[in-house]
Amino acid sequence: MTVWIALVVAILGSWWLGYFSRRHPSPSDNGAGLRRDYLRGVNYLLNEEPDKAVDVFIKMLEVDGDTVETHLAVGKLFRRRGEVDRAIRIHQNLIARPDLDKAYRDQSLFELGQDYLSAGVLDRAERVLQESVNVKQYAIPALKALRDIYEREKEWENAIRTVERLAQLTRDNLSPTIAHYYCELAEKALAALQPGVAMTALEHALQVDTNCVRASLLHARLLMKENDYRAALKQLKKIRQQNADYLSEAVDDLARCYEGLHDETHMVKFFMQMVDEYPHVPVVLILAERIRQQKGDKVAQDYVADYVRRYPSLRGLQVVIDLHLSTMAGQARDDLMILHNLTKKLLADKPDYRCAVCGFGCNSLNWQCPGCHRWNTIKPLHCFEGM
Numbered sequence: 210m211t212v213w214i215a216l217v218v219a220i221l222g223s224w225w226l227g228y229f230s231r232r233h234p235s236p237s238d239n240g241a242g243l244r245r246d247y248l249r250g251v252n253y254l255l256n257e258e259p260d261k262a263v264d265v266f267i268k269m270l271e272v273d274g275d276t277v278e279t280h281l282a283v284g285k286l287f288r289r290r291g292e293v294d295r296a297i298r299i300h301q302n303l304i305a306r307p308d309l310d311k312a313y314r315d316q317s318l319f320e321l322g323q324d325y326l327s328a329g330v331l332d333r334a335e336r337v338l339q340e341s342v343n344v345k346q347y348a349i350p351a352l353k354a355l356r357d358i359y360e361r362e363k364e365w366e367n368a369i370r371t372v373e374r375l376a377q378l379t380r381d382n383l384s385p386t387i388a389h390y391y392c393e394l395a396e397k398a399l400a401a402l403q404p405g406v407a408m409t410a411l412e413h414a415l416q417v418d419t420n421c422v423r424a425s426l427l428h429a430r431l432l433m434k435e436n437d438y439r440a441a442l443k444q445l446k447k448i449r450q451q452n453a454d455y456l457s458e459a460v461d462d463l464a465r466c467y468e469g470l471h472d473e474t475h476m477v478k479f480f481m482q483m484v485d486e487y488p489h490v491p492v493v494l495i496l497a498e499r500i501r502q503q504k505g506d507k508v509a510q511d512y513v514a515d516y517v518r519r520y521p522s523l524r525g526l527q528v529v530i531d532l533h534l535s536t537m538a539g540q541a542r543d544d545l546m547i548l549h550n551l552t553k554k555l556l557a558d559k560p561d562y563r564c565a566v567c568g569f570g571c572n573s574l575n576w577q578c579p580g581c582h583r584w585n586t587i588k589p590l591h592c593f594e595g596m
């Protein structure tokens with residue numbers, strides 16, 4: 210209620226100031242009509258119908274240089290309170306005035322675009338914001354709003370054009386985001402069984418951002434489909450330099466490439482080097498399986514146990530338990546099974562990935578964070594230390 214009273218006071222203050230400073234009311238003026246509206250508004254307020262009261266007071270406001278600021282402030286306030294329909298009405302009324310100053314018209318148009326965005330009417334928001342892009346003062350926020358629209362609508366070509374323009378204006382490095390848009394196009398083409406189109410999009414992605422892990426992963430998977438394991442391996446190995454945080458995402462594909470090339474020796478050698486630098490659980494798992502096949506269960510168990518001692522974690526403990534389970538029987542196995550179920554339950558509540566910016570946790574890799582909508586901020590929680 211306090212907010213409404215403050216709002217009404219602001220509106221009335223603005224009206225009275227404007228009314229008395231510009232006008233010299235004569236008996237023929239519409240003062241009587243305004244007084245009637247004013248009393249009607251106060252009546253609504255006293256009857257605790259603030260919505261109707263505000264409607265009346267807004268109607269009383271004359272749109273000109275002195276009151277337009279109040280209209281804009283009230284419009285913004287409505288939007289912030291979630292009353293977007295009212296905000297839209299106010300801004301539409303402003304724009305409809307043919308005598309409105311150009312600067313105010315530009316501002317009202319931009320505000321209207323924000324209203325439509327808040328209301329989820331994206332096609333109208335897009336149309337209005339496209340106009341705001343041409344006004345220097347609103348170009349950057351309008352482009353950012355358009356980017357959000359195109360991301361939500363998955364219109365990736367438009368998103369590319371918009372963010373390219375945004376990068377020119379802000380001089381920010383937005384290449385990683387643009388590369389993700391190309392990856393989105395590639396994934397769309399793959400779903401439509403157009404590998405050629407996908408490959409072109411991935412090449413664009415890597416031209417824009419040579420450190421785009423997602424493009425390298427997708428590129429490698431495309432090559433693997435064509436049984437070109439050597440070229441795929443080359444793409445996957447690039448990830449180490451691009452962003453080692455995502456290496457664990459490539460582990461299974463790396464193993465498949467070596468298997469495709471029937472090169473077990475180099476596979477073990479490669480992963481042995483990798484695990485020293487990046488002791489990620491998926492790498493240890495692949496090595497443990499190789500060791501188990503070549504040297505037996507006991508050696509594999511000792512290998513993993515050694516890593517868990519160096520990098521203690523729940524996930525690592527579960528790997529050790531699972532390895533022992535396969536070789537045990539009777540009561541000992543039953544006892545270990547209790548521990549297995551316990552670690553499994555504890556791990557089920559833990560996310561596998563987390564956003565480094567907003568902390569959003571999830572169990573699959575999202576290249577765009579569902580929480581804060583940033584790209585490349587969700588990382589795998591794969592290190593033994595962290596889990």
Ligand SMILES: [Zn+2]
Pocket residue numbers: 564565566567568569578579580581582583586
């Ligand atoms: Zn986030």
